Amino acid sequence: MGMTRRAVLGGSAALAAGALTAGCDSGSGAKSDGSKQKVSYLTSFGALGREGYAYVALAKGYFDQAGLDVTIKPGTGTGNNLKLIAAGKVDFSPCDFTGTLIQISKEKLPVTAVAAIHERSMSAIMALAGDGIADPKDLEGRTVADGAGSTNQTMFPVYAKLAGIDPKKVKWVNFPPPQLASVLAAKKVDAIGQFVVGQPLVEQAAKGKKAVVLPYSTYLRDLYSNTVFTSEKLAKEKPDLVKKFTGALLKGLEYSVTHPDEAAQIFVKYQPTQNVKESAAELRLMAPYVKSAGGAPYGALDDKRVARSIAILQGAGAIAPGLTPEKVASFSLAP
Structure with missing residues (x-):
């Protein structure tokens, strides 16, 4: 089932380890064995069933097929994950889009969205x-x-x-x-x-x-939820790597919400402290939030929706004027 592939095992212990060592494994496209490119990935938060799609992409060989050697570690939430991406210590992580807009408005972090995981706020x-x-x-x-x-x-x-x-x-x-x-x-x-x-x-x-x-x-119908972010530097310098990674990750996402029971079993092999039944239930609940309306592909980002999200937050006083869709998302790299 790919247990020798690169995933950090163990629930709370791995979460602590991920927070401490996430900066050590950032590949940023470096070659690992002459053929595969190393990539580091943090889950949104911890190791819960809703994060199982990344482990499915690992176990099913989607990353391998894309020529990627991916290390998965549990993240510690949007704020910390974004800072690690901005600092070049990790390559990719799904971060809450609304929370990111608010944080970018305050801190001007050099990060960019490249694919949506959840098409609606969860x-x-x-x-x-x-x-x-x-x-x-x-x-x-x-x-x-x-x-x-x-x-x-x-x-x-x-x-x-x-x-x-x-x-x-x-x-x-x-x-x-x-x-x-x-x-x-x-x-x-x-x-x-x-x-x-x-x-x-x-x-x-x-x-x-x-x-x-x-x-x-x-009430907040236009807001994306978790969205894959990377650094502006990586998006600019290695766009092909970004597309390969998100393509493989989204294959894992689609498989997981289509086959939640199998996906949960795969996930628990990597995270044995978790429960198969609860993990499968999370993936079932997640499915309606993942699928795009109107037949758009998994992971699609719409510049008009992003603009409306920014307008909603500006109207509520949550972010300052001046933020534009192009400053927060790389639409040319999204599906």
């Missing part, structure tokens, strides 16, 4: 059924937990404005992301920030109690 607020939260208005006066600096928290004022609620009436508290489901199940908070694909994990922690999911995409 950000959401989750509560448990019977706890009094059924729609966005019910969040007022409540406490919501998420990781410090999370995309869900960063985007919430924009979501709240469009949903017709006062974001100042919602209290946010910070917990490490791995603790969020258990914190909600223990009723230490009223709700948590979570990607929609986290529903099986939340319900498992709550011992089968149903989750109430309030997706941001109900």
